[in-house]
Amino acid sequence: MDIATFLVQCLNALQYGLLLFLVASGLTLIFGIMGVINLAHGSFYMIGAYLAYALAPSLGAHAGWGFFATLAAGLAIAVILGYALEWAFFGFLYERDHLQQVLMTYGLILVFEELRSILAGDDVHGVKAPDWLAGSVPLGELMSYPMYRLFMSAVCIAIALGMYLVISRTRLGMMIRAGASNREMVQSLGIDVKFLYRIMFAAGVALAVLAGMLAAPVSSVYPGMGNQVLIICFVVVVIGGIGSVRGALAAALLVGIVDTFGKVLFPQAAGVLVYVLMALVLLWKPDGLFKAT
Amino acid sequence: MKRATLCAAIAAFAAGAALDAQCQAPKLKVGLMLPYSGTYAALGTAIENGFRLYVAEQGGKVGGREIEYFKVDDESDPAKATDNANKLVKRDNVDVIIGTVHSGVAMAMAKVAKDNDTLLIIPNAGAVAVTGPMCGVSIFRSSFSNWQPGYAMGDVAAKKGLKKAVTITWKYAAGDESVGGFKEAFEKGGGQVVKELSLPFPNVEFQPLLTEIASIKPDVVYTFFAGGGAVKFVKDYAAAGLKKTIPLYGAGFITDGTLEAQGADADGLLTTLHYGDGLDTPRDKAFRASYDKAYKMQPDVYAVQGYDAAQMLAIGLNAAKGDVGNKAEIARAITAAKIDSPRGPFTIGASHNPVQDMYLRQVIGKENKVIGIATKALADPGRGCKM
Numbered sequence: 001m002d003i004a005t006f007l008v009q010c011l012n013a014l015q016y017g018l019l020l021f022l023v024a025s026g027l028t029l030i031f032g033i034m035g036v037i038n039l040a041h042g043s044f045y046m047i048g049a050y051l052a053y054a055l056a057p058s059l060g061a062h063a064g065w066g067f068f069a070t071l072a073a074g075l076a077i078a079v080i081l082g083y084a085l086e087w088a089f090f091g092f093l094y095e096r097d098h099l100q101q102v103l104m105t106y107g108l109i110l111v112f113e114e115l116r117s118i119l120a121g122d123d124v125h126g127v128k129a130p131d132w133l134a135g136s137v138p139l140g141e142l143m144s145y146p147m148y149r150l151f152m153s154a155v156c157i158a159i160a161l162g163m164y165l166v167i168s169r170t171r172l173g174m175m176i177r178a179g180a181s182n183r184e185m186v187q188s189l190g191i192d193v194k195f196l197y198r199i200m201f202a203a204g205v206a207l208a209v210l211a212g213m214l215a216a217p218v219s220s221v222y223p224g225m226g227n228q229v230l231i232i233c234f235v236v237v238v239i240g241g242i243g244s245v246r247g248a249l250a251a252a253l254l255v256g257i258v259d260t261f262g263k264v265l266f267p268q269a270a271g272v273l274v275y276v277l278m279a280l281v282l283l284w285k286p287d288g289l290f291k292a293t
Numbered sequence: 294m295k296r297a298t299l300c301a302a303i304a305a306f307a308a309g310a311a312l313d314a315q316c317q318a319p320k321l322k323v324g325l326m327l328p329y330s331g332t333y334a335a336l337g338t339a340i341e342n343g344f345r346l347y348v349a350e351q352g353g354k355v356g357g358r359e360i361e362y363f364k365v366d367d368e369s370d371p372a373k374a375t376d377n378a379n380k381l382v383k384r385d386n387v388d389v390i391i392g393t394v395h396s397g398v399a400m401a402m403a404k405v406a407k408d409n410d411t412l413l414i415i416p417n418a419g420a421v422a423v424t425g426p427m428c429g430v431s432i433f434r435s436s437f438s439n440w441q442p443g444y445a446m447g448d449v450a451a452k453k454g455l456k457k458a459v460t461i462t463w464k465y466a467a468g469d470e471s472v473g474g475f476k477e478a479f480e481k482g483g484g485q486v487v488k489e490l491s492l493p494f495p496n497v498e499f500q501p502l503l504t505e506i507a508s509i510k511p512d513v514v515y516t517f518f519a520g521g522g523a524v525k526f527v528k529d530y531a532a533a534g535l536k537k538t539i540p541l542y543g544a545g546f547i548t549d550g551t552l553e554a555q556g557a558d559a560d561g562l563l564t565t566l567h568y569g570d571g572l573d574t575p576r577d578k579a580f581r582a583s584y585d586k587a588y589k590m591q592p593d594v595y596a597v598q599g600y601d602a603a604q605m606l607a608i609g610l611n612a613a614k615g616d617v618g619n620k621a622e623i624a625r626a627i628t629a630a631k632i633d634s635p636r637g638p639f640t641i642g643a644s645h646n647p648v649q650d651m652y653l654r655q656v657i658g659k660e661n662k663v664i665g666i667a668t669k670a671l672a673d674p675g676r677g678c679k680m
Contacts, residue, residue, distance in 0.1 A: 005508040012500040113330070122334030124521045126528065126554030136534055143507035144534035219497060220528070220554055222521030224332045228495060260501040263492055267464075271493030 001264070004140055009260055011139075015149050017256025018156035019215060023229055024236040024248045025163060026207030032243015033180040034197055036093050039105035042230030043112040044078070044205050048212020049221045050116060051077060053125050067130040074213045075206050082205030086198045094197070113223070122223050129217040152214050159207075163245050176200060180243060235274055239281045241288030250289055251281075318615050321358040323606075324381035326392030326402060329366040332495075332520045333394045335550065336595045337366075340416045342588050343599030344391060347607070350583070355603065356610025356617075363387055371397030378405035388412065388617040391602055394595075396420035396439070396466045403427050412609075412617060416602040417595060421470045424646035426677035431620045433627060433645045435602040437567055438673040439467050439517075442544040443474025445565040445651035445667040446515060450475075450542055451482020455512040458486045461502055461526075462517040463494035471517035471544050479515075487511060497525045503533045514539055519546040524554040531558035545569070545654065545661065550593055552659050562656045567647070568594040568636040569654040569663035580635035592635075601634045605641070608632070644675030 001009070027041045051074045059070045089108070093101045128134075129148040136144035167173035179186045179193050187193045219225065236255055240247030255274055262273035269276075281289065325344070327337035341364075348360055363385040365377045374397070381387045382405060389412040393399050399418030406413035407429045415423060415432070419439035423432065450458065458479055462468030468491065476486045488509055490502045506514060514535075518526045523546060530536055536558070545566025548559055580600065584592040592600075605627050612626030613619040628641050639649035653667040 002508065005504060008504045008507075009501055012504060016498055016500065117330065117334065122330075122332075122338070124332075124335075124524050124551055124554050126524055126556060128556065136532060138534070143504065144532075146532035148532075218525070218529070218532075220521045220524035222332055222524070223330070223334060224495075225521065228497075259498065263498070263501045264505055267491055271464075271496070 008139055008143065008145070009264060010257075011145065013256040013260035014253065015153045015256075016260060017253040018153045018160075019211065020232060020236055020255060021249050021252035022156045022159060022214070023208055023211040024233045024240070024252055025160075025245055026204035026211075027233050028237045028240065028243060028245060028248045029207075030201060030204040031237060032241075033176060033200060034090075034094060036090060037098050037101045037105065038090075038204070039102060039230065040108040040112065041204075041208055041233060042226030042228075043109050044208035044226075045212040045215075045229050046116065046226030047081070047112065048074060048078070048209035048214075049127075049216040049219070049225060050120050050212075051209065052127050052213040052216035053221045054120070056127055067133075071210070071213055074209055078206040078209035079202045081209075082202030083198055085205070086201040090201055091194070091198075109226070112226075116223065125221040127216040127221060146218070148217055152218070155214060159210075160245075160249055167245060172199075232274065235278050239278050239288060241285075241290040244288070244290040247288055247290035318358045320361040321355060321389070321610070321615075321617065322361050322363060322385065322387040324363045324365065324385060324387035324390045324392075326365045326367050326377060326381060326390055326398075328369045328394050329364070331369050333369050336394045336417065339593055339595035340391075340394070340599035340602075342584070343592065343596035343601075344416070344603045346584055346587055346596075347600045347603035349587070351607060355607045356613070356615040358610070358615050367393050367395070367398050369393075369395040369398060371395065371401060374398040374401030375405060378402045382406075382409045382411050389414065389606060391416060391599075391606075393418055396423075399423055400427065400466075403429070403432055406432060410620070412606075412620065412623065414602045414605055416598040419470070420466050421673065421676075422466075424642075424644040424673060424675055424678060428644050428675065428678035428680055430624050430680060433605055433624075433641065434647065435605055436598040436647065437649075438646050439470035439544075440474035440477075440673050441567070441649075441651060441671055442546075442565045443471040443476075443515075443517070444478045445474075445653075445671060446542050446544065446563075447475040447478025447480075447484075448482065449563070449565065449653055449667050450513055450515070451479050451484050455540075456484050457511040458484055458513050458515055459488045459490060459506055459509055459511040460486055460515045461490040461499075461506070463496075463522065464491040465494040467519075468494070468517050472515065475515045495522060497522050499526055499529045500533075503529060503535060506539065507533065507535060511539060514541050516541065516543045516547060518543075519549075520551075523547045524551045527551070527555045527562070528558045545594065548654075548656055548661055550595075552656065552661070559656045564654050564656075564661065565651050565667045566594060566654060566661070567639075567649045567651055568597050569652045570660035571662045572635075572637070572652075574635075574637065576633060576637075577635040594636075597635050601632060601636075604632055604634065605630075642672045642675065644673065644678040644680070646673045646675065648672040 030038045055070045059066050133148045133151050135147045138144045236251045240251030258273050258277050263270045329337050367377050391414050394417045396418045403423050412431045415434040417436045419437050421438050421440050460472040543564045545564040548564050608630045609623035609627045613622040631638050639647050642648045650666050651668045651671050652663045653665045654661040655664050
C-alpha cells in the first residue's frame, strides 16, 4: 500500500468512526446514565433515515437552507417521539432487570419494522445529498472524496464537542452525571429526576435520528438497516465503556480503523476482526476503555 | 382407490349435480415460501404476483385443479429455513412448494423437498448447488443460476478486449458463484482477474475497498450486489469518481429495482441478465400490460420468474393429468417443453435449470434497456448433478 492510498484509507477510517460515534453516543448515554439496554436504538437510526427520505421533497432539502430545515424538522419529531416513548414504555424499565428491558425493546424493534413496512413499503430508496454538498474533492490522481462525507465528519466532530461541553460544563450536565451516580440522592435534593431522564432519553433518540438523517444520502434507505447498525453500536459502547461519551468516541475511531484496514489487509477475517478487538479490549479492561462520563 | 370406487357408486346412484361435486379433483395445495419481510420483501411480493397472474390467466386452475395457497414468510433467514419448509410440508401437506429468493434458504428447502419427495420450483434463488450436487427429480428452477449472468458478462468483457479486472462482492454463495462465472469466461477469453475483493454479508461500508480499486487501476470492475447494497455501491462508486475512469460491469441485480434510488449515478451502466426493459416482443408487451392492469405497477425480473414458475407447474401437471405424485412424468414434460416466457422462449436443462439467452442491458433513463444478447442459450454446466 503506498502513502497516498494509506492516507485515504485513514480518512475512510476516520469518517466511518465518526459516524459510528454519532449513533453510539445516544446508546451509551441511555445505557450508562439510565441503565436501560435499548435494543430499539437501531430502529431510531432507521426512522431517521426514513424521515430524511420522507421530508426531503417537501422541505426542499436539495437547495439552500432546505437541508437544515429538514434536519430541524426531523430532530423536532425525534424529540417528541423520544419523550412520548419514554413516558409510555421506558419509564417502567428503570428499576427492572436487564432481561425485561431487552424483551421490551426487542418488541419495539418488531413493531417499528412492521410500521415501517406498512407506512413506507419494503422498497429500497435513495436520498440525494444537498446540491451545495454534492461535489467531490479530488485527492491527487487516486480518487475523489465526496464532499458530503467530509461534511458529515465535521458535523460529528461538532456534536462530539457540543456533548462534551454540555455534560461537563453546564448545570444540566452536572445533574445528568449526578443522577447517573445516585438517583435517590439527586431526587432528595429536589431535582425532578423523572423529567431529567425523559429529556435524556429524548436526546438519545434525537442523536440516533440525526445520525440516520445525516447518513441517509450515503447509505441507502432500506428495510433492516437499523439492525446492522445496532450490533456494531453495542460493540462500540462496550469497548468504550458503558456511559462514557469520551469512550464512545475513542472506541468508534478504533472500530473504524480496525474495520477499514481489516477489510483491505485481512478480507477473510474482516467479519470477525471487530469482535476480536472487543474481546482483546475486555481482557485488558473488563469495564471498557473509560469510566462512565 | 377406495375413493374412486365410492365416487363411482355415488355417481351410479344419483345424477344430482350436488353429489357430483364430491368427485371433482381435490384442490392443489401450493405452498409459497417467500420473503414477506426484510430487505427482499418487495421481491417476494413480485414473485407471488407473477405466479398468481399466470394462474388467473388459466382461469384459476392448473392441471385441471383449483389452487389453495399456503404462505410462509421465510424472512430470508437460512437458520429458520428448515423449520419453515417443514411447516408447509408436514403441517399444511402442500403438493408443491414455490420459493425462494435467498440462496441459503433455498438450499435448506431443497433438502426438505428431497427428503419428503415434494415438488419444488425455485423462482429466484440462484445457488448453483441446487441444480448441481443437490439436484433432484422434483426440484426445478424458473430463474437462473448465479453463474449464468457472471459468465455472460465475462464473455462481454473479454470480447471488448479488456485485460485486467477486479471483482467485488459479498462473501457468500451468490457472490462467490457470480464472480466465479465471470472469472471463468473472462480468463477463457484472455483476461485476468488480478484481485477478488469481498466484504462480509450484509456489510455495506465500501469505502476502503473502493480506495483499493482506485490504487489497483484495473481496466474493468465486475460486481455482484443486490437490494440496499446495490444502491449504496453504485452511488459510492460514482461519488468516489471511479465511474468516470474505470467501467463498472455487473450482474443485472445491481440495477434491478434500484434505479429510482440510484438516480444519475447508474446512468450508462452495463449489466447482464435474462430479462430487461424494451424487449418489445408481443409476448412481453402482453405480459406487462396484464401485470400493470392487475397490480398497478410494472413487472420486474422477479415477477417474470414467478410467472414462469406457474407456467412450468402447469406444463408438468397437465402432462401428468393433475397427479402431482407422478414426478417422472412432470420432469419429462418440463424438460421437453419450450416455455413461452415474457423473457423470450427458454428450455429447462437436464439439471432442471433454465437454458436461456442472457441479455446485455444498459441503464438509459430509468430503464435497463436491452441493447443486445450477451450469450445465446447459456446453460449452467450443472457440475456435480447426478440424476
